[in-house]
Amino acid sequence: MANNSIFCGKKISIIGLGLIGGSLAKAFRRMGICDITGINRNMASVEQAISEGTISRGFNELNSYVYESDIIFICTPVKMAIEYLDIISEKVSRECIITDVGSTKAEIAEHIDSMPNPPAFIGGHPMAGTEKTGYAASFPHLFENAYYVLSPAKSTNDRCIGTMAELVKSIGAIPVLMDAKEHDRVTGTISHVPHVIASALVNMVKKYDSADCKMQMLAAGGFRDITRIASSSPEMWENIVSSNKEQIGKIIEQYIDILNSFKLSMDKGNRESVYGFFEDAKIYRDSFSSVKRIPSPADGLINPIFDIIVDVVDEPGIIGEIATILGSNKVNIKNINVSNNREFEQGCLKITLPDSKSVNISFDLLAEKGYKVYKSN
Structure with missing residues (x-):
């Protein structure tokens, strides 16, 4: 410090x-x-x-x-x-x-x-x-x-x-x-509109789900991952949207244009354009991190994320200590990184693991050692 x-x-x-x-x-x-x-x-x-x-x-x-x-x-x-x-x-x-x-x-x-x-x-x-x-x-x-x-x-x-x-x-x-306006444009794009989209996806499932809640029952890993943020405080998000409505409105219009363009390609059977849509997103998203997940047939259309979040104090040796605890118990760590933007997440140390079994083992091991640990859901 x-x-x-x-x-x-x-x-x-x-x-x-x-x-x-x-x-x-x-x-x-x-x-x-x-x-x-x-x-x-x-x-x-x-x-x-x-x-x-x-x-x-x-x-x-x-x-x-x-x-x-x-x-x-x-x-x-x-x-x-x-x-x-x-x-x-x-x-x-x-x-x-x-x-x-x-x-x-x-x-x-x-x-x-x-x-x-x-x-x-x-x-x-x-x-x-x-x-x-x-x-x-x-x-x-x-x-x-x-x-x-x-x-x-x-x-x-x-x-x-x-x-x-x-x-x-x-x-x-x-x-x-x-700059203040640049800040609101950036956070509107990477934070505010994604919250609107996540809430819209949840409301869509709520609207079209059957009486026996089949959609809710089958909404597994991928859907939970991309809609987790919809569980945030409605009061807080109403305040944020009211304060940044100009930027959010512009970004939503751009997002709608992207969806309409994709729908047009899909309706016309333009497979090259549809492929390019997903390819561009993959290449850009993969550039966020050096770790690229290998898809598994069991993952479904959206790969589940096997992460735990650990609340730690920034002090020498803390990452090594955690890695030693997991490694000595034969847990394979895929990636460890410090989250610099964790406004709506708990903890700062994100550990990516290969599967749900490793998540549960790691959670129990670190919790037993007195760490505050959270599972991504």
Whole structure:
């Protein structure tokens, strides 16, 4: 991790002590920041954070402790973050850096740019998370080896960018500087629209399934793999879609064009075009990783993924330790990689295995050793 001595005397406030806000507070406390103020509408989370020594003090509304901060993190949905920005922007010093952690960046950047006297703001998006929510689910190493996007507004100066980049590195994350609109276009394509598509696939099966639920019963590996993300929070995704509807709308139109083009080739019996559709996708998808799965007749049309996810602290020897546990028990590891974008996944170490038996054995072995282990489903 980066040298964090420059932050030890800083006053930090965190508005919203959920999974992200709580994990930030724990990460900052672990790196030696002693003055942390927490704001949360649910006082139970505030009281828990105080009792654990995570924050120095906590309240259910804004006050002078927040306004006197050096850095303020707004860890709420975008609409609420904008409301907080309007309240605090005139009450903090010009040196105070304000940032957020929302999954979309353009809306809040445009709001900042429209302000007559904007604060020192830089948008933030830590691409890490789990399927669980709330302060109780937070942990200090959530951000280790995760990408952390920083999106400047027009008023953002070099000091803000430099300070936030160093702070992000201090908690083990990887800062990535990206324009707000570009961020929303990228995340709209690789994250937001895939969630819409996954939900649409599930709703399609729900609509066309028989009364005895044959489709649901037979929806095995492949279907589960590509629709897993449809189990995410509806409230969260309604907020994300509302905030990024312009980009999502454009991308959905492009996706519909691709489907229509494929359907036309299929209807015309253009086998070369249909083959090219799948070939192009395969070549590009295979380039994501050096590991290419060998299809098995039992896999069906979509190969099942035999992965486990392990929640680990970034420390020397941890990967070797896990590999030794599995290897000594004759488990064949196909691939190990650190997930840098795990916003809607739990854990950061992804281990690919050859079959479901190996998944079950590995899960039991690592769980017995005290690791938090999750199966891809």
